[in-house]
Amino acid sequence: MSATLEVKNLKLKYNAFGPEILKGISFSVQPNDFFAIIGPSGAGKSSLIRCINRLVEPTSGEVFLNNKNVTKLGRKELRHARRDMGMIFQEFNLVERMSVIDNVLSGRLGYVSSIKSLFRLYLKSDIQDALELLNKVGLIDHVDKRADQLSGGQRQRVGIARALIQKPKLLLLDEPTSSLDPKIGKEVMGIIRTLSKEVGVPVLCNIHHVEHALEFSNRLIGIQDGVKEFDGPTSEVKKSDLERIYEMEVL
Numbered sequence: 001m002s003a004t005l006e007v008k009n010l011k012l013k014y015n016a017f018g019p020e021i022l023k024g025i026s027f028s029v030q031p032n033d034f035f036a037i038i039g040p041s042g043a044g045k046s047s048l049i050r051c052i053n054r055l056v057e058p059t060s061g062e063v064f065l066n067n068k069n070v071t072k073l074g075r076k077e078l079r080h081a082r083r084d085m086g087m088i089f090q091e092f093n094l095v096e097r098m099s100v101i102d103n104v105l106s107g108r109l110g111y112v113s114s115i116k117s118l119f120r121l122y123l124k125s126d127i128q129d130a131l132e133l134l135n136k137v138g139l140i141d142h143v144d145k146r147a148d149q150l151s152g153g154q155r156q157r158v159g160i161a162r163a164l165i166q167k168p169k170l171l172l173l174d175e176p177t178s179s180l181d182p183k184i185g186k187e188v189m190g191i192i193r194t195l196s197k198e199v200g201v202p203v204l205c206n207i208h209h210v211e212h213a214l215e216f217s218n219r220l221i222g223i224q225d226g227v228k229e230f231d232g233p234t235s236e237v238k239k240s241d242l243e244r245i246y247e248m249e250v251l
C-alpha cells in the first residue's frame with residue numbers, strides 16, 4: 001500500500017535571518033489514517049499543515065501527494081493539487097454574509113471557471129452533492145440561512161461539507177475544534193471521523209487537545225519547537241512521550 005502523503009525532511013524559516021520553525025520533519029500518512037499532529041502552542045503545527053498545500057512555501061524538503069511532488073509544481077499544477085487537499089480551519093473561514101449552501105458550493109470553485117463562479121453557476125450535480133453533504137452534517141434545515149446566523153459547531157459543520165465537496169484525496173485540518181466548547185468539539189471530531197471513513201479519505205489533523213488526538217487518531221506525531229519527538233500508533237503513546245512533547249507534567 002503506498003502512502004497518500006509523504007513528507008520528507010521539511011524545513012521552514014519565515015525569513016532568512018529568523019529562527020528555523022520546522023527543523024526537518026518527516027512522516028507519512030496512509031490511505032486509511034486519521035493522523036494527528038500534536039504539540040504545544042507555537043510548536044509549528046499550523047506552519048507544517050500550511051507547508052503541505054504550500055499556503056506557506058517550505059525552505060527545503062519535499063511533500064509527495066499520491067507520489068506527486070507537490071513542492072516542485074508550477075502555479076497551475078499547484079492549483080490542481082490543492083483541490084485534492086480539502087482544508088478545514090480553526091476559525092471556520094466561512095463567508096459570513098453568504099448562505100450555508102453557497103459556502104459549501106464555494107468548495108467547488110477550484111473546478112468551475114471564474115466567470116461561472118462570478119455568476120454562481122454551479123452544476124446541478126454540485127448542488128445535489130452540497131445538499132447531500134449538508135444532510136450528512138445535520139444542517140439540511142439550515143441551507144438558506146446566512147453563515148453568521150449559525151452557532152460555532154454548525155459553522156464548522158459547514159466547513160466540513162465545504163472541504164468534502166471538493167472530493168479531496170486528503171483532508172488537512174488545523175485545530176478544527178479549538179474555537180468550540182469541548183462537548184461540541186467532540187461532536188465535530190466525530191462527524192469528521194464518520195464522514196472521512198464513509199468517503200474513504202485520510203485525515204491529517206492538528207490537535208491541541210491531547211484527549212481528542214488519543215480518542216480519534218490511529219497514528220500521531222508530536223512536535224516540539226519544530227522537531228518531531230514522537231511518531232507511531234496512537235495506542236503506543238506513553239505518558240513520558242507526552243511529557244517530552246509538551247515539556248511538562250501531563251496529568
Ligand SMILES: Nc1ncnc2c1ncn2[C@@H]1O[C@H](COP(=O)(O)OP(=O)(O)O)[C@@H](O)[C@H]1O
Pocket residue numbers: 014021039040041042043044045046047048
Ligand atoms: N507568518 C508568520 N511569520 C513569521 N513567523 C510566524 C508566522 N506564522 C507563525 N510564525 C511563528 O512560527 C512559530 C510556529 O507557529 P505555528 O505554526 O502557528 O505553531 P502552532 O500552530 O503549533 O501553534 C511561532 O513561533 C510563530 O510565531
Ligand SMILES: [Mg+2]
Pocket residue numbers: 045046047175
Ligand atoms: Mg496553530
